[in-house]
Amino acid sequence: MYRSGSCSEIGPKTFMEDEYICVDNLHEHLGTANGFPSPGAFYGVFDGHGGVGAASFARKNILNFIMEDLHFPDGVDRAIKNAFVKADNALADANNIDRSSGTTALTAIMLGRTMVIANAGDSRAVLGRRGRAIELSKDHKPNCTSEKLRIEKLGGVIYDGYLNGQLSVARALGDWHMKGAKGTKCPLSSEPEIQEVNLTEEDEFLIIGCDGLWDVMSSQYAVTVVRKALMMHNDPGKCSRELVCEALNRNTCDNLTVVVVCFSPDPPPRIEIPKSQKRRSISAEGLDLLKGVLNDV
Template structure:
């Protein structure tokens, strides 16, 4: 892409933090803007250990390995529709909430598209129904998060592999968006962002993650299933990859500078395009076929997961949905709870429901025999104790 070129048909973000007045940065500011960039450091600043309760994911990842994710969505949908007894059709509805938290500047962005076919129009042929959601946690400035939020979906649907091989299209889109950001000379290419996106066609959901945002699936009965892995530099898999490419992990930071092992942007750390670099923009993909057992998806930046376990978040959202069935209020409640737990970062949460109805209450028949605690009750207790 030529330097400074605009990417066509930008994707409209719903309730992004910057669009709702959370970010204090304005291109028309003078002295205050200069002070902001003087204060910015390359990566996310260290946080007080007393405020960080849960820094790494603990639940087991769902879905197959990456080698199994080059799926043909059209073929998958045809196969699913032909299966007997498989009549579940998800209904996508979402809500989001973002707050600046204790930081001086808001660098998070997010996007919620409940009807992908209507959103894209005639731009691309895609299976129906479809939805797209994403959270982008910026650092070192907001340029990278804004650019990726606006353009990532376009790169996915314009890729030659879309929609027949969606896994390849998503991987290519992450890399192309990263390179396009480097070529956008009007933007600060030293800023960076993590990116987590969920693309859903029919019952097939693919979660792509590069960084330490996290997606968690809420199952019937209140069980939490993690759909992404936190890409922290001191994670064994990431540390080995970093060291094999000549990098190092110092005090939990990639090359002593960045608190994530994968990110888009940060071109002062990547060198030339196409070269091997310890800081990777390649996403890790997970795929699942949704069923009646899948109630909702939570997507949040690390400001949430630093102070809350995946199970606790699912317990809170399920409880709230039973009360009022409003995913936006659920997102707000998670943000409020994270602030009460003294998170040190910006906060952005998206909750996606797969049904128009609230989760069912689990009723157990009365019995004279003393029962042990139910699976739902056990999950609720775990969430409350967390």
């Protein structure tokens, strides 16, 4: 089963431009017995800029665009990419949304034990795996090497970390004042990067959040906070609130939106430490992290 909790705060900014969506039961949400694996769930965070219009549009429509695509559910990756393009093009045609309004988009869809993360922008998805943080998305900043090469190849420039001196992200939906004709490639891309994961018993929860969180907090710290909190109260909503409060204490400069998704009704188990190592000062989570690092070498 999937269960989630969320927290969204305006933070120190004048306007709130974040949006999010949490659907713990897709079959119940859609009101139909669609032919896709059960359980199914869907989550997303959208960090708007130039107004909340684009972010609000993405929140309301992106799930429907995915479900309506001819490739869903057999070709989930293709369906998601098509949905992002459809949402981007719809923003170009929307008369009630300013062409300078844009949004990052990060979605997570669960079908059975398969989780597919799609990201366009600098929001982030982090998996908690027995205390270790596994990043499932890449922050699309203009100065990121791969994004910088793509931008410059398409004729874009980067000034002080801003795409064409205007935008602090390299991928986003909307922002049609910076894009050319629909269907043409441009430095500001709406194409998401896709990461698919087959969840195992070691995978305990997912954190997705806008950059207001990750600007002041590492992925590993966030996972450690959530795991410890879940062991105490097993409430993903409280976990989201704790991350937001910690980011505010660390003087984040942005809106804050966090969603925590748990993969089990039970809290994470304590990590057993071999008796010969119990007197050492390293924590259980730290020991598990060290094991993971050594296994990856």
